[in-house]
Amino acid sequence: MFKLLDGSQTLGRGPTFWSCFLVVLAAALIYPVFADSYDVGNFSYFFIWIFMALGLCLMWGYGGMLSFGQTLFFGISGYAYGVLAINMGGGSTTIVALVLSIIIAMIAAGILGYFMIWGGISGIFFGIVTLSATLVLAFFLGQTAGPEWRIGSARLNGFNGMKGMDPLAIGDFYIEGVALYYVMVALIVIVYLALRMLVNSRIGNVIVATRENPQRAEMLGYDVRKYQLLTFTIGSGLAGLSGALYTSWGQFITPSSIGLPAAAMPIVWVAFSGRSDLTATLVGSFLLLFGFQTITVYSQQAALVLMGALLLATVMLAPQGFVLGVGKLVADRWSARRQRSSKLALADTSRLQPDET
Amino acid sequence: MALVDVKGVTKRFGGLTAVSDVDLTVNVGEVHCLIGPNGAGKSTLFKLIVGLYPPTRGTILFDSIDITEERPFARVQRGMSIKMQAPSVFKELPVRQNIQIALQKRLSGAKRVVEEDRLLELLNLAPDSGKLAGALSHGQQQWLEIGMALALQPQLLLLDEPTAGMSPEETFRTGELIQSLNAEGMTVLVVEHDMAFVRQIAQRVTVLHLGKIFARGSLEAIIQDEKVAEIYLGKTHVH
Ligand SMILES: Nc1ncnc2c1ncn2[C@@H]1O[C@H](COP(=O)(O)OP(=O)(O)OP(=O)(O)O)[C@@H](O)[C@H]1O
Ligand SMILES: [Mg+2]
Numbered sequence: 001m002f003k004l005l006d007g008s009q010t011l012g013r014g015p016t017f018w019s020c021f022l023v024v025l026a027a028a029l030i031y032p033v034f035a036d037s038y039d040v041g042n043f044s045y046f047f048i049w050i051f052m053a054l055g056l057c058l059m060w061g062y063g064g065m066l067s068f069g070q071t072l073f074f075g076i077s078g079y080a081y082g083v084l085a086i087n088m089g090g091g092s093t094t095i096v097a098l099v100l101s102i103i104i105a106m107i108a109a110g111i112l113g114y115f116m117i118w119g120g121i122s123g124i125f126f127g128i129v130t131l132s133a134t135l136v137l138a139f140f141l142g143q144t145a146g147p148e149w150r151i152g153s154a155r156l157n158g159f160n161g162m163k164g165m166d167p168l169a170i171g172d173f174y175i176e177g178v179a180l181y182y183v184m185v186a187l188i189v190i191v192y193l194a195l196r197m198l199v200n201s202r203i204g205n206v207i208v209a210t211r212e213n214p215q216r217a218e219m220l221g222y223d224v225r226k227y228q229l230l231t232f233t234i235g236s237g238l239a240g241l242s243g244a245l246y247t248s249w250g251q252f253i254t255p256s257s258i259g260l261p262a263a264a265m266p267i268v269w270v271a272f273s274g275r276s277d278l279t280a281t282l283v284g285s286f287l288l289l290f291g292f293q294t295i296t297v298y299s300q301q302a303a304l305v306l307m308g309a310l311l312l313a314t315v316m317l318a319p320q321g322f323v324l325g326v327g328k329l330v331a332d333r334w335s336a337r338r339q340r341s342s343k344l345a346l347a348d349t350s351r352l353q354p355d356e357t
Numbered sequence: 358m359a360l361v362d363v364k365g366v367t368k369r370f371g372g373l374t375a376v377s378d379v380d381l382t383v384n385v386g387e388v389h390c391l392i393g394p395n396g397a398g399k400s401t402l403f404k405l406i407v408g409l410y411p412p413t414r415g416t417i418l419f420d421s422i423d424i425t426e427e428r429p430f431a432r433v434q435r436g437m438s439i440k441m442q443a444p445s446v447f448k449e450l451p452v453r454q455n456i457q458i459a460l461q462k463r464l465s466g467a468k469r470v471v472e473e474d475r476l477l478e479l480l481n482l483a484p485d486s487g488k489l490a491g492a493l494s495h496g497q498q499q500w501l502e503i504g505m506a507l508a509l510q511p512q513l514l515l516l517d518e519p520t521a522g523m524s525p526e527e528t529f530r531t532g533e534l535i536q537s538l539n540a541e542g543m544t545v546l547v548v549e550h551d552m553a554f555v556r557q558i559a560q561r562v563t564v565l566h567l568g569k570i571f572a573r574g575s576l577e578a579i580i581q582d583e584k585v586a587e588i589y590l591g592k593t594h595v596h
Contacts (some may be wrong), residue, residue, distance in 0.1 A: 205457065209447050213446070218428075219433060219445070222430055
């Protein structure tokens with residue numbers, strides 16, 4: 001099964017790559033020892049969004065389905081976490097609330113995805129429908145200011161957003177600060193490795209085949225609709241994970257984390273990073289979030305304008321994505337420096353390995 | 358015994374009737390060639406058989422089961438596979454992965470790799486197995502697509518102009534390949550323009566013209582039929 005960590009669907013393989021991976025992981029693990037708690041908290045905040053980015057990478061880069069509405073599932077799950085955490089009480093039930101809110105987001109994705117995919121919606125229309133659904137949810141939540149909009153003891157509270165839920169906790173122990181940071185790192189590692197295995201598996205083969213040529217994939221006997229629905233549901237579940245973590249992290253959520261500017265963000269991250277590769281998306285999204293935050297401290301407008309400019313530059317200069325492009329360049333230089341014999345070995349390992357699922 | 362039974366099938370595109378009230382049976386274990394001038398409706402008939410188009414009228418049986426309403430993937434799962442006229446491969450994926458995707462339902466692990474290698478060798482694609490499929494020549498893409506169709510080990514193999522873009526030697530080798538597959542029991546339905554190729558492989562021939570069955574029988578009988586020669590030379594369009 002672990003053979004699937006490396007495969008033709010993921011760039012970066014072999015000892016060099018995994019050594020780098022371990023070095024970065026080790027650096028991430030010792031970072032809180034050296035950094036002050038403000039920076040550690042900021043990093044946790046960046047990590048929140050990585051899941052939504054990876055989910056979109058799976059759907060868009062691998063599956064060829066551009067959803068313009070991943071904040072729909074982010075919002076559903078974020079609000080669901082709030083409602084559940086408020087109503088179920090704090091403590092360990094927050095973990096249950098987290099899991100349930102992801103499941104709720106996935107069910108929502110399953111239903112919306114079913115109607116879109118079985119209804120034959122694809123390409124640009126897929127983006128339009130998902131975006132519309134997102135805007136509808138943001139608009140709806142925006143007008144829930146009145147006291148009648150409550151679920152149990154949780155008030156939706158319109159534009160001001162829902163507050164008062166507990167953060168994630170185990171018993172009396174709140175998962176905050178450094179603890180939250182480590183939980184985030186662990187989750188990212190798990191999700192990243194699991195997605196690598198997924199895209200290099202037989203299912204992943206069909207997912208990319210469907211992106212390339214759905215008719216041919218169907219002519220090989222695959223019900224491509226099922227694979228598309230699976231991809232959409234997993235990708236949206238990851239957006240849901242981000243949403244629930246976000247609510248738990250800040251103990252609030254507002255409709256503005258769903259609306260248009262928020263919905264465009266994941267697309268910018270993934271496009272800039274390189275949608276066809278999970279690693280590029282992981283690294284690029286983190287860098288962008290980091291940069292965005294740094295600039296936002298000075299001016300939020302400037303940060304938004306910069307994001308727009310970046311998207312434009314990506315589309316025009318590096319449609320494959322900047323991080324992916326740089327990564328490929330570095331990899332080429334690296335292998336060019338090596339000797340011929342090791343090049344041959346490389347060509348040999350790049351042959352597809354049999355999987356053992 | 359009929360493996361495919363097309364009964365009274367009509368397909369209209371708007372005002373154009375591409376296939377008109379066609380009856381066609383393909384028997385188990387035969388190599389059947391479908392010929393006819395450009396625009397006769399041959400490819401449309403193929404797409405009706407695999408389910409890419411719903412027929413306007415008529416029914417299609419496969420192995421005596423009515424599959425008219427079935428989705429393409431379900432028909433493929435019943436045991437048919439197609440190589441289409443325009444190359445239809447996964448262009449951004451390596452050649453070997455194309456084959457792998459076709460094989461992975463049937464085989465896994467080391468067995469699959471052995472079969473991948475065998476097919477790549479058979480199709481003369483072994484040296485290019487690491488290339489992206491889109492980087493192959495037109496003829497090689499045809500081979501690759503034939504390979505993907507073969508990987509499914511279908512009962513019925515549909516080949517729409519398999520030799521287009523191939524040299525005479527390659528064409529001859531394709532013919533030999535079809536004959537050996539047929540000897541192992543595969544039923545093959547082929548659309549072709551190359552008469553030498555048809556002569557090499559065909560056991561039965563059906564001529565389609567303007568969407569209708571124009572003639573059918575052995576190749577000898579068809580060739581001697583003057584009307585068939587006329588439609589190929591376009592004489593019926595004069596007057
Ligand atoms: N999807 C479609 N929409 C509209 N018209 C179509 C479509 N597909 C085919 N046609 C028309 O139907 C007729 C038959 O086309 P078809 O491709 O089946 O012919 P063919 O016998 O395969 O010809 P060729 O030898 O050139 O491949 C043609 O007039 C074609 O223009
Ligand atoms: Mg044709």
